[in-house]
Amino acid sequence: MRRKAKYVIVAYIFIISDSPGVLNGQNLYTLLCAGRSSKHVSVKKQRRNGEKMIFKCRNCGGNVVYSPEKKSMYCPHCEGIESQQKMEGTSEETCANCGAPLHAGTFSSSARCEHCGNYIVFDKKVQGEYEPNLILPFKIGKEGAKEILKREFKKRAFTPASFLSEATLDKMEGAYVPFWLYDYIAQYHYAGEGTKVRSWRSGDKEYTETSYYRVIRELNIDFDKIPVDASIAMDDGIMDLMEPYEYKDLEGFQDKYISGFLSEFFNEDAEKLEPRAKRKAQSDAEALLQESLSGYSTLRAQHKQLNMDRLGFFYALLPVWVYTYSYRDQKFPFYVNGQTGKVIGKTPMSMQKLAGYSATVFAITFLIVNFLFMICKL
Numbered sequence: 001m002r003r004k005a006k007y008v009i010v011a012y013i014f015i016i017s018d019s020p021g022v023l024n025g026q027n028l029y030t031l032l033c034a035g036r037s038s039k040h041v042s043v044k045k046q047r048r049n050g051e052k053m054i055f056k057c058r059n060c061g062g063n064v065v066y067s068p069e070k071k072s073m074y075c076p077h078c079e080g081i082e083s084q085q086k087m088e089g090t091s092e093e094t095c096a097n098c099g100a101p102l103h104a105g106t107f108s109s110s111a112r113c114e115h116c117g118n119y120i121v122f123d124k125k126v127q128g129e130y131e132p133n134l135i136l137p138f139k140i141g142k143e144g145a146k147e148i149l150k151r152e153f154k155k156r157a158f159t160p161a162s163f164l165s166e167a168t169l170d171k172m173e174g175a176y177v178p179f180w181l182y183d184y185i186a187q188y189h190y191a192g193e194g195t196k197v198r199s200w201r202s203g204d205k206e207y208t209e210t211s212y213y214r215v216i217r218e219l220n221i222d223f224d225k226i227p228v229d230a231s232i233a234m235d236d237g238i239m240d241l242m243e244p245y246e247y248k249d250l251e252g253f254q255d256k257y258i259s260g261f262l263s264e265f266f267n268e269d270a271e272k273l274e275p276r277a278k279r280k281a282q283s284d285a286e287a288l289l290q291e292s293l294s295g296y297s298t299l300r301a302q303h304k305q306l307n308m309d310r311l312g313f314f315y316a317l318l319p320v321w322v323y324t325y326s327y328r329d330q331k332f333p334f335y336v337n338g339q340t341g342k343v344i345g346k347t348p349m350s351m352q353k354l355a356g357y358s359a360t361v362f363a364i365t366f367l368i369v370n371f372l373f374m375i376c377k378l
Contacts, residue, residue: 051089051090051091051092051122051123051124052088052089052091052092052096052120052121052122052123053086053087053088053089053096053120053121053123053255054086054087054089054096054097054118054119054120054121054259055073055084055085055086055087055119055121055256055259056084056085056086056087056097057075057077057078057080057083057084057085058080058083058084058085059075059078059080059083060075060077060078060080062075062076062077062078063075063076063077063097063117063118063119063259064080064083064084064259065119065259065260065261066137066138066256066257066258066259066260066261067141067260068137068138068139068140068141068144068338069141069143069144071137073256073259084256084259088123089120092104092122092124095113095115095116095118095120096118096120097113097116097118097120098113098115098116098118100113100114100115100116102120104120104122105233105264107125107178107231107232107233107264107265107266107267108122108125108262108263108264109121109122109125109126109130109258109263109264109265110122110126110176110258110259110261110262110263111262112173112262119258119259119260119261121255121258121259125265126253126255126258126265130265130266131253131315132178132253132265132315132316132317133252133253133314133315133316134181134250134251134252134253134314134315134316134317135176135250135251135252135253135254135257135258135316135317136245136247136249136250136251136316136317136318136319136339137249137251137257137319138174138257138261138319138338138339139249139319139338139339139340140319140321140336140337140338140339140341142172142174142321144341145172145174145321145323145336145338145341146166146169146172148336148341148343149164149169149323149334149336149343150164150169152343153347159347159348160327160348163325163327163347163348168325169323171323171324172321172322172323173261173262173321173322174260174261174262174319174320174321174322174338175261175262175263175264175319175320175321175322176257176258176261176262176263176264176317176318176319176320177229177231177234177239177264177317177318177319177320178229178230178231178263178264178265178266178267178315178316178317179227179228179229179230179315179316179317179318180227180228180230180266180270180273180274180277180313180314180315180316181225181226181227181228181313181314181315181316182223182225182226182228182270182274182277182281182310182312182313183222183223183224183225183226183310183311183312183313184221184222184223184226184277184278184281184308184309184310184311185220185221185222185223185308185309185311186219186220186221186222186223186281186285186306186307186308186309187218187219187220187221187306187307188217188218188219188221188285188288188289188304188305188306188307189217189218189219189303189304189305189306189307190215190216190217190218190219190289190293190301190303190304191214191215191216191217191301191302191303192215192299192300192301192302192303193212193213193214193215193299193300193302194212194213194215194293194296194297194298194299194300195210195211195212195213195296195297195298195299196210196211196213196295196296196297197209197210197211197297198210198211210297213296215293215296215299217289217292217293219285219288219289219292221284221285221288223281223284224247225247225314226277226280226281227243227245227316227318228273228274228276228277228280230266230267230268230269230270230273230315231264231266231267232267232268233264233267234320236276238333238335238344239320241342241344242318242320242335242337242342242344244340245318245337245339245340246339246340249339250316253317257317258317261319263317266315270313270315274310274313278308281308282306282308285306318338318339319337319338319339320335320336320337320338321335321336321337321338322334322335323335323336323345325348327348328348330348332345332346332347332348333345
């Protein structure tokens with residue numbers, strides 16, 4: 001049986017159980033999230049001296065952004081393809097296009113100017129120690145993300161009328177979230193005692209036979225790129241639910257991919273966040289062990305030992321569409337995986353719609369009861 005994984009796990013499980021000292025066989029469990037991770041693509045980069053940069057169209061001067069639908073750089077003003085040229089600015093505090101003040105967060109590596117709407121890339125936050133090893137470019141564009149939300153929630157009867165309106169959905173922003181991806185190799189040693197109980201009836205007598213087994217498992221497991229988000233602003237539980245991502249689409253980092261989107265560099269380093277990755281690996285190792293131990297009536301563990309060694313880690317940017325809906329002074333965030341389209345979020349309930357529905361049901365119920373009462377009197 002294959003268990004759906006959120007990242008690539010390859011486990012070699014050696015089973016010794018039917019009788020002491022007899023090797024029954026070797027099972028290969030290959031649990032794939034949708035394809036193995038791609039090789040790191042090396043891209044030549046030219047260091048820039050400016051504090052920030054904008055991609056301008058050499059045809060019309062408009063802001064060139066990355067288009068997930070076209071899989072290329074695109075100018076929405078003149079519809080030029082790959083017409084970008086880089087224009088540098090000298091201060092992170094002002095827009096490289098219009099000169100207006102920029103209100104970017106401490107960890108922002110790209111931002112949208114509130115005045116002219118252009119997207120600015122902060123050079124120093126995507127270079128040197130802050131340069132990502134990998135990026136998973138957006139596969140779903142803004143219009144596609146809107147349609148996904150509409151399909152997901154249009155049948156919810158009590159959502160506010162403005163929840164899926166074009167005006168509110170248009171406020172959705174695409175964001176590259178920083179992640180650390182960890183590689184581990186693990187060995188899981190298990191020894192225990194198992195029983196198998198067999199019952200049968202012969203004549204007027206019932207027999208029960210209990211067989212005892214020495215159960216041994218030796219698991220060799222490879223964990224490939226366990227993801228842990230490195231953004232304080234993003235809820236860890238929500239980011240875990242965004243998984244799985246398909247690592248086959250990972251590419252070497254290029255700054256053109258973040259033009260048109262918000263992005264952050266890592267808020268916390270890999271060493272600080274590693275315990276989360278280890279917990280994920282331990283949980284999956286335990287699940288693999290339990291899958292290999294099926295078929296026994298009872299099991300009693302005598303020895304369990306999991307050893308893990310980290311092989312390395314990568315700094316990557318992964319795509320998420322973020323839609324925040326405000327209703328009755330409360331914010332309701334929704335997230336769409338920018339590659340797979342997976343949706344996470346809880347819709348608000350319109351008290352007005354609910355009251356109207358309740359009043360309708362009450363009125364219909366009253367009429368039915370009154371009608372039945374009149375019939376009974378006849």
